[in-house]
Amino acid sequence: xxxxxxxxxxxxxxxETGFQILAINAGVAKGHNLDFSAAVLKESLKLWxxxxxxxxxxxxxxxxxxRDLAGALHDPTWNEVSQGIQANLVPAGPSGEVLSxxxxxxxxxxxxxxxxxxxxxxxxxxxxxxxxxxxxxxxDKVETIxxxxxxxxxxxxxxxxxxxxVPNQGxxxxxxxxxxxKVIEVEDKDVLPTDVAFTAPKPPDPGTDAETAAxxxxxxxxxxxxxxxxxxxESLRQVRLHSCRxxxxxxxxxxxxPGPSATRVEKRFTAQLDKGEPFEPAELDAAILDxxxxxxxxxAAGSIQGPxxxxxxxxxxxxxxxxxxxxxxxxxxxxxxxxxxAHLTGIRELYLMLTGDYDxxxxxxxxxxxxxTTADFTGLxxxxxxxxxxxxxxxxxxxxxxxxxKIVKVEHFTSLNTISGTLIGTVGALPTVxxxxxxxxxxxxxxxxxxSFTKYGGYIPLTLExxxxxxxxxxxxxxxxLGSAARRKISYLVSQVFLAxxxxxxxxxxxxxxxxxDPVTDVDGQGHCNLLAAAIAADxxxxxxxxxxxxxxxxxxxxxxxxxxxxxxxNPRYLVVPRASxxxxxxxxxxxxxxxxxxxxENQQRGQPGDVVVMPEYTEVDHWAAxxxxxxxxxxxxxxxxxxxxxxxxxxxxxxxxxFMNDEHRIKVRMFTAVLVQDFRPLHKSNV
Numbered sequence: 001x002x003x004x005x006x007x008x009x010x011x012x013x014x015x016e017t018g019f020q021i022l023a024i025n026a027g028v029a030k031g032h033n034l035d036f037s038a039a040v041l042k043e044s045l046k047l048w049x050x051x052x053x054x055x056x057x058x059x060x061x062x063x064x065x066x067r068d069l070a071g072a073l074h075d076p077t078w079n080e081v082s083q084g085i086q087a088n089l090v091p092a093g094p095s096g097e098v099l100s101x102x103x104x105x106x107x108x109x110x111x112x113x114x115x116x117x118x119x120x121x122x123x124x125x126x127x128x129x130x131x132x133x134x135x136x137x138x139x140d141k142v143e144t145i146x147x148x149x150x151x152x153x154x155x156x157x158x159x160x161x162x163x164x165x166v167p168n169q170g171x172x173x174x175x176x177x178x179x180x181x182k183v184i185e186v187e188d189k190d191v192l193p194t195d196v197a198f199t200a201p202k203p204p205d206p207g208t209d210a211e212t213a214a215x216x217x218x219x220x221x222x223x224x225x226x227x228x229x230x231x232x233x234e235s236l237r238q239v240r241l242h243s244c245r246x247x248x249x250x251x252x253x254x255x256x257x258p259g260p261s262a263t264r265v266e267k268r269f270t271a272q273l274d275k276g277e278p279f280e281p282a283e284l285d286a287a288i289l290d291x292x293x294x295x296x297x298x299x300a301a302g303s304i305q306g307p308x309x310x311x312x313x314x315x316x317x318x319x320x321x322x323x324x325x326x327x328x329x330x331x332x333x334x335x336x337x338x339x340x341x342a343h344l345t346g347i348r349e350l351y352l353m354l355t356g357d358y359d360x361x362x363x364x365x366x367x368x369x370x371x372x373t374t375a376d377f378t379g380l381x382x383x384x385x386x387x388x389x390x391x392x393x394x395x396x397x398x399x400x401x402x403x404x405x406k407i408v409k410v411e412h413f414t415s416l417n418t419i420s421g422t423l424i425g426t427v428g429a430l431p432t433v434x435x436x437x438x439x440x441x442x443x444x445x446x447x448x449x450x451x452s453f454t455k456y457g458g459y460i461p462l463t464l465e466x467x468x469x470x471x472x473x474x475x476x477x478x479x480x481x482l483g484s485a486a487r488r489k490i491s492y493l494v495s496q497v498f499l500a501x502x503x504x505x506x507x508x509x510x511x512x513x514x515x516x517x518d519p520v521t522d523v524d525g526q527g528h529c530n531l532l533a534a535a536i537a538a539d540x541x542x543x544x545x546x547x548x549x550x551x552x553x554x555x556x557x558x559x560x561x562x563x564x565x566x567x568x569x570x571n572p573r574y575l576v577v578p579r580a581s582x583x584x585x586x587x588x589x590x591x592x593x594x595x596x597x598x599x600x601x602e603n604q605q606r607g608q609p610g611d612v613v614v615m616p617e618y619t620e621v622d623h624w625a626a627x628x629x630x631x632x633x634x635x636x637x638x639x640x641x642x643x644x645x646x647x648x649x650x651x652x653x654x655x656x657x658x659x660f661m662n663d664e665h666r667i668k669v670r671m672f673t674a675v676l677v678q679d680f681r682p683l684h685k686s687n688v
Contacts, residue, residue, distance in 0.1 A: 018090035019103065023048060023073065023151045024120050025084025025160035028139045032158060034126055035139040038083050044145035048076035048085050054152045055095045057121060064150065066247055066281055069093030073151055084160055087151075092240065094281070099153055103163055118161025121149040240278040244269075247281060254315050255288045257295070265291055324350065324380045328476050330387035346470035351377055360464045381462075382650045385479040385667060392483030393645050401487045403613045404494040407574050407627040409634035410644055413453075413674075419639050421449040421678025448509035451676035453641060456489055461664040462650075479648070482669040486646040490638065493675045495617035497636055498576065498625050503687045504531070506677060514677060515685040520552055521563035532686040536581050536624045538588045544626045544684045545571045551681040568681055570633055572626035574611050578618030585612045585624070620688070628682035635682035641672035 026038040054068040071091040079086040091100045106113040123146040151161065248269050252262045265287050272279055323341040325332045327350070332339070344350055352358060354377040397405070413419060433439055460478045497514065500506050505514030512518065512526030519527045529547060534540045553565035577585045589612055613627075628635065638644070649668040677683075 018071070018074075018088045020086055020164045021073075021089045021118055021151075022079060022082055022160060022162050022164055023076070023085045023087055023118055025079075025082050027160060029158040030156075033139040034124065035141045036159060037141070040142050040145060041083075041085055042078055044148070045076055045078060045085060047145060047148045048073060048087055048151075050074060051087075051148060052150045053089060053099070053118075054150055055098060056154055057119065057152050067094050070095040070099040070153060082160075086164065089151075102153065106163060113163065115155055116163070117154065117157035118151050119154045119157040119159070120151050120161065123147045123149075237276070237278065241273055241276065244273055244278045248273075248284060251284055251288060254317075255292070256315060257288065257291055261291045261295055320354075320380060321383070324384045325387065327472060328384040328388055328479075330384060330391055347381075347472040347475060348467050348470040350380070351467050354380070360468055381475075382648055382667075385475075385482075385650075386648045388476055388479035389483040389486070389648055389669070390645060392480040393487050396484045396487045400614060400616055401491045403576075403615055404491055404638070406611065406613055407576065407630060408494060408636040408638045409630040410638045410640065413639050413641055416453045416641055416672060418450050418452050419637070419674055419676055421637070421676055449676060449678045450509075451637075451639070451674045453639065453672045453674045455670065455672050456486075457646070457668060457670035459666045459668040462667055463664040478667065482646060482648070486669065486671055489671075490644075490673060492617060493673065494636065494638065495615055497675070497677055497683075498615070498623075498685060499617060499619075503620070503623060503685070505685070508677070508680065514680055514683070515687075519563065527563075528680045530680055530684045532684070533688060534686055535622050535688050536575075536577065536584055536588065536686070540686065541575065541588050541626070544686065548572050548626060548628060548682065548684050553681070554679075568633065570628050570682070572682070572684065573629040574613045574627040576613045576615050576625040576627060578621055578623065579614050579616070580621035581624060582612060582614050622688040624686050626684040630682075633679070633682040635677060635679050637674075637676040637678055639674035639676065643671075646671040 024036065024041065026036055026041060028035045051073040052064070052069060053071040053073060054064055055070050056068065058064050058068075070093055071089050073087040073089055076085050076087040078084075089099075091097070102112075102116065106116055124142045125144040125146060126140045126142045248266065252266060255262065257265070265284075268287065269279055269284060318336055318339055319341040322332055322336045322339040323344050325336070326341070327344045327346070411419075431440060460482070462475065466474065497505055501513060504516065508514055508526075508528075510525045512524075512528060514528070515531040516526070516528050517531045518529065520529050521527065529551070532540065532544060534543075549567065549569060549571055551568045552563045553568055555565040575585050575589060630636070646669045649670065650666070
């Protein structure tokens with residue numbers, strides 16, 4: 001070391017204006033397989049100044065939010081030891097305090113310190129291997145960093161970003177000073193805000209003793225650091241002022257305020273910004289709400305008298321939602337009926353408008369988006385596809401697949417636990433209690449039947465190729481197929497109550513088939529007395545009705561009690577037949593029906609005691625069944641967990657495996673359904 005030269009190895013420490021972090025260092029980025037060299041990082045050093053810092057990266061179809069702003073980076077330098085870019089991070093904004101608390105916690109907890117770091121949102125040019133197999137063995141090398149949007153605080157960062165080490169309060173830092181060949185060690189508790197070694201300012205007069213010289217050098221370095229921190233604070237203030245101006249513009253556009261009202265709010269906050277004073281988002285929100293309340297009060301009379309009243313305000317989000325509904329040909333929500341949006345040409349225009357992904361990389365580029373909106377591509381498409389599914393669900397139901405809704409009871413369950421049957425009215429008759437006599441225990445029956453939920457679903461791919469080809473019609477057709485498939489699936493599950501096991505239905509808990517001709521009084525308790533072998537005819541229908549009417553109610557599942565309960569006393573309402581027997585069945589239940597199609601509807605509205613139900617899954621042309629109204633005596637239960645209609649989910653962002661490996665977003669459909677036969681008594685079958 002030369003005479004009159006001081007080398008200080010300084011630690012990072014939070015100051016009033018921030019603390020040091022490592023934004024990125026040389027190496028391979030996890031999850032992206034891109035290799036950043038030290039040379040490439042050094043060339044990009046100027047891009048890392050005055051960058052915002054957010055808590056977590058925004059979602060794939062989201063832009064950076066003011067609510068997540070946690071600070072800004074300043075004075076980037078090269079850290080030779082860590083082979084990376086180091087900068088001063090100044091906490092600020094709505095999430096600044098959260099970032100500071102997070103760092104304080106990480107200092108005392110090594111597990112948190114190792115998990116939390118910093119991840120850059122950047123655009124790079126790299127040399128690609130051209131195939132996945134080569135990329136897995138050798139990473140692509142980054143040639144140039146084109147731009148850096150932000151450096152965000154995240155869990156498990158991709159490439160080396162972290163808090164720099166900080167000594168505990170009171171730790172001593174040893175500074176070594178040389179003068180005239182002598183080494184002097186100086187103890188100092190003032191830890192300076194940098195992690196790099198640098199040459200001190202010009203040394204003091206040669207006549208100064210070594211100890212004083214060292215202290216003067218430390219003071220000079222501290223003064224220089226203070227100047228940098230003040231500059232960083234001013235830079236952050238300018239960033240906040242710029243953000244506030246953008247927020248003011250966007251908020252007023254979305255507020256729906258008329259010109260004079262919007263101008264008044266704009267002048268108030270512009271004057272504050274011109275003075276160099278940023279405002280908080282909550283202040284602007286409160287001012288807009290006050291202006292809207294005042295406007296409402298002033299126009300209240302007009303809303304009664306008619307002329308000049310305000311009938312509604314529509315935001316950019318409303319315009320987009322209405323346009324997407326029109327694109328997919330589904331009905332708009334009630335509050336969007338009067339909206340007159342610009343028509344979308346297709347799914348491609350919507351995707352580019354809301355993501356800025358003009359190169360179809362599968363990413364989100366907020367700086368390219370011109371709309372002042374919080375709507376995202378995924379959310380709008382998902383909502384529209386759910387409407388398409390619902391529309392097709394209802395359409396396929398009207399086409400004949402709603403038959404099962406008439407004969408079952410749909411119940412909602414709050415968990416996926418096994419469901420059990422419940423029978424009502426199983427006490428039979430109340431016995432007499434003599435004066436002063438004891439009450440006797442009632443023999444109560446209960447259904448032993450159970451059923452388990454089954455998950456049904458799948459996914460369809462929304463590829464970038466489909467988006468680029470603008471195949472909106474195909475995407476709508478996908479969703480329509482999901483609605484049809486879900487309705488048909490439940491139809492099939494209910495049909496198996498009548499068709500399983502060669503037409504005798506599932507085996508019940510008592511060991512007997514659902515439909516059998518054995519007497520209910522059988523000692524083994526397996527007799528159900530609800531099966532015939534006769535083609536549909538008026539007398540056979542009446543015979544089935546009588547059998548159901550005379551079914552003894554359950555009293556107790558025990559020998560000696562089978563078939564001893566009072567009659568159920570209820571006639572069937574529904575006659576379930578295959579399409580081939582529809583006309584014959586209608587003539588039985590609607591005696592006045594003629595073979596003229598023009599009067600079918602008139603005859604069916606005359607209130608005859610019964611309804612014909614056509615089951616599409618019936619393959620036997622002459623089988624039929626009788627079912628009691630489920631409102632009176634429910635025999636078949638269709639259980640649902642999250643709704644009887646299927647749910648639509650969308651998944652995909654620039655970090656998801658499907659987008660990265662397959663260039664596709666996935667549209668998933670899911671439903672949980674259980675079908676339970678809890679009682680055989682309201683059902684009767686005839687197998688010819």
